[in-house]
Amino acid sequence: MDKKIIPKTTLGRLPRYLQYLKTVSASGCKTISATSIASNLFLGEVQVRKDLALVSGAGKPKTGYDVDRLTQDVERHLGQHEMASAILVGAGKLGKALLDYYGFREFGVDIVAAFDCNEKVLNSSPMSKPIMSLTEMKDFCKKNNVRIGIITVGQGSAQSVCDLLLDCGIIAIWNFAPCNLNVPNGVVLKQENLALSLAHLKNQIS
């Protein structure tokens, strides 16, 4: 499958393109121009052409893009046809908020379970996703082909949780603990620091 890594900014616009293309398709149109897409989505035309070139190729002169093909290409890049399973470790407030958030599915990721060492929180997700003991993690990851792990534990245990995830076959880690993690080459690590985002906002008005 021909699939490039596309920039996060482009990726962020794909759900809007998809939504619009579906209304175009529903209205019976078979082709659509970059100009129409741009004006309907309040985007620049150059921007639209660049985005769509990354996911689908260029439109044809005069006719534009084939709506069905473009829709399929956008869906493919959003990964909606190949849902990836993720797990998270640390079923505290933030962990549970992420576990029960369904917006991830729009981008082709499903957080299928959480793990925690605190027995009190086990099996307690309101959306009935399982919260399990850490001892069950390795088996679960193998059976469900999980390759994405999310760390929502405190700073003190983040590295040991990270090591545990790697041992379970995880190759991409999204870390919410405010600390640096050591991962081997080939593992993708994304550090999320919410406090830092808020601090940066504050600094802009101070």
Place this chain on the structure above:
Amino acid sequence: MDKKIIPKTTLGRLPRYLQYLKTVSASGCKTISATSIASNLFLGEVQVRKDLALVSGAGKPKTGYDVDRLTQDVERHLGQHEMASAILVGAGKLGKALLDYYGFREFGVDIVAAFDCNEKVLNSSPMSKPIMSLTEMKDFCKKNNVRIGIITVGQGSAQSVCDLLLDCGIIAIWNFAPCNLNVPNGVVLKQENLALSLAHLKNQIS
């Protein structure tokens, strides 16, 4: 007060500098070199000099930085002496997780209250921060000089909540709803899309 807007990456390292400077001060040292700081924090020396030039100025040849002065400058840029108050609207799972997260204080921001239109969630924060009705928001913001607003409601009501916040005197908005917001010039807007971060991570391993 001489205070520049410093890059987010530098800001992110300030808590580490501060922690280290406190141990240096406790050991009785009055001055410290960029070389020592760099080697102790596993950072590049050029990086350290650049960071500290932004918050405090250059060290002196041979003696380096004055530990007390540097500590004060780092603290000032972290804004710990001038805590800013923020409120959030939408006391769902994510809203409550942010409301009760104390890591923001390290960067000089305190989320002091949440607001929601659902009466069932009012007054229910486990950390005993108030969750109030939207009708009380304007008075609260004025009395507490709140200038930062966080939006954790759904996409459908985000713009109306945004307008309400602006009407309350808010000048910086952190939006977690997955949609674009219209704000007037002069208002700082930071769009947070957690689903997008996860999607980007997924695309790097697909």
